[in-house]
Amino acid sequence: MILPSSFYDQDTIATARGLLxxxxxxxxxxxxxxxxxxxxxxxxxxxxxxxxxxxxxxANSVLFGPPGHxxxxxxxxxxWCMNVVTGTDEGERGAVxxxxxxxxxxxxxxxxRRGTHELRLLCSGPGxxxxxxxxxxEFNGVPLNSGPLRISSRRSVFGSHTVEESxxxxxxxxxxxxxxxxxxxxxxxxNPHVSRKAGLAxxxxxxxxxxxx
DNA sequence: GTACTGATTTTCT
DNA sequence: GAAAATCAGTACC
Numbered sequence: 001m002i003l004p005s006s007f008y009d010q011d012t013i014a015t016a017r018g019l020l021x022x023x024x025x026x027x028x029x030x031x032x033x034x035x036x037x038x039x040x041x042x043x044x045x046x047x048x049x050x051x052x053x054x055x056x057x058x059a060n061s062v063l064f065g066p067p068g069h070x071x072x073x074x075x076x077x078x079x080w081c082m083n084v085v086t087g088t089d090e091g092e093r094g095a096v097x098x099x100x101x102x103x104x105x106x107x108x109x110x111x112x113r114r115g116t117h118e119l120r121l122l123c124s125g126p127g128x129x130x131x132x133x134x135x136x137x138e139f140n141g142v143p144l145n146s147g148p149l150r151i152s153s154r155r156s157v158f159g160s161h162t163v164e165e166s167x168x169x170x171x172x173x174x175x176x177x178x179x180x181x182x183x184x185x186x187x188x189x190x191n192p193h194v195s196r197k198a199g200l201a202x203x204x205x206x207x208x209x210x211x212x213x
Numbered sequence: 214g215t216a217c218t219g220a221t222t223t224t225c226t
Numbered sequence: 227g228a229a230a231a232t233c234a235g236t237a238c239c
Contacts, residue, residue: 041231049231054226076232077221083231097231127232175231 001152002145008067009087012094016042016186017168019084019096021154023104026133028148031109033133035101035123037151039187039194041173043083045092048178051083052093062141063095070149071095072130072140079127080136084144084151099174099185101129102193109134125195 003022008015017040025034043050051073052063062071063085071083083095101123103110110122110132123129130136135149144151166189173185174196187194 043231048226051231057225059224073231074223075230077223077230079232081231095231099231121234125232173231177230 001155003068003151003153005066005068005143005145008084008144012042012044012086012088012096013184015084015086015094016040016096016184019098019151020168020186020188023152024098024101024129024133025105025150025152026135026148027150028134031106031134033106033109034104035129035133036104037098037100038102038191039098039100039185041097041099041186042094042184043097044094044184045088045090047094047182047184049173049176049182050095052095063093065093065141067093068144070135070139070142070144072135072137074137075127080130081126082130082135082139097126098129099126100124100187100193100195101132102191103132120192124193 007018019037019040022037023034024037025032045052047053051060056064059073062069063083065085067085067087069085071085072080073083075081082098084098086094086096088094103119103122111117113134114122114128114132121128122132139149142149169187169189170183171185172180172183
């Protein structure tokens with residue numbers, strides 16, 4: 001039931017949609033934490049908002065490697081966020097950003113790591129889900145079809161292919177400054193663990209340059 | 214319920 | 227030096 005590496009070697013949008021309903025598993029020792037992916041964002045290689053857009057650096061080198069591997073990056077001085085490396089139609093790499101999970105297994109461990117018992121607050125956000133599953137920068141570059149970090153395929157989350165498509169909401173991405181209008185965010189309709197209902201970031205963007213120097 | 218702010222550090226357009 | 231694919235807490239309606 002583990003997704004084969006070939007799954008990730010496809011268009012980034014298709015991968016972002018296909019990962020909804022799949023399970024992210026961190027199994028190490030006797031502590032296993034699992035969450036169903038309920039919210040993703042696509043970052044195609046040529047997207048100005050993609051971390052790989054300006055070329056390869058030390059921090060993003062995994063994004064230029066083979067599909068099906070985890071890319072971890074640190075944001076805002078305190079949070080780890082996780083990408084999955086994909087392929088694209090042009091044979092270049094893209095990334096799927098994991099934004100939210102529905103806790104499935106190891107809830108007590110997640111509650112301890114997150115410092116809260118509220119189920120809604122365990123994995124409903126990119127920084128929260130990595131903390132809940134104990135995923136940090138040491139997982140940067142690991143494969144997702146073997147080892148402690150894996151993604152397994154959908155079970156019976158969707159009744160059929162047609163139902164599946166109707167359960168996916170497509171909207172704009174969160175928290176980015178560039179290419180805000182691109183509808184590259186996907187989530188499962190009605191799922192309470194989705195990080196936000198609205199598509200646009202809640203924080204205002206400065207519109208006409210600096211105003212108070 | 215919405216709106217704003219501070220925390221904190223890695224990275225380099 | 228400034229920006230960053232965020233979160234939690236506070237204030238106010």
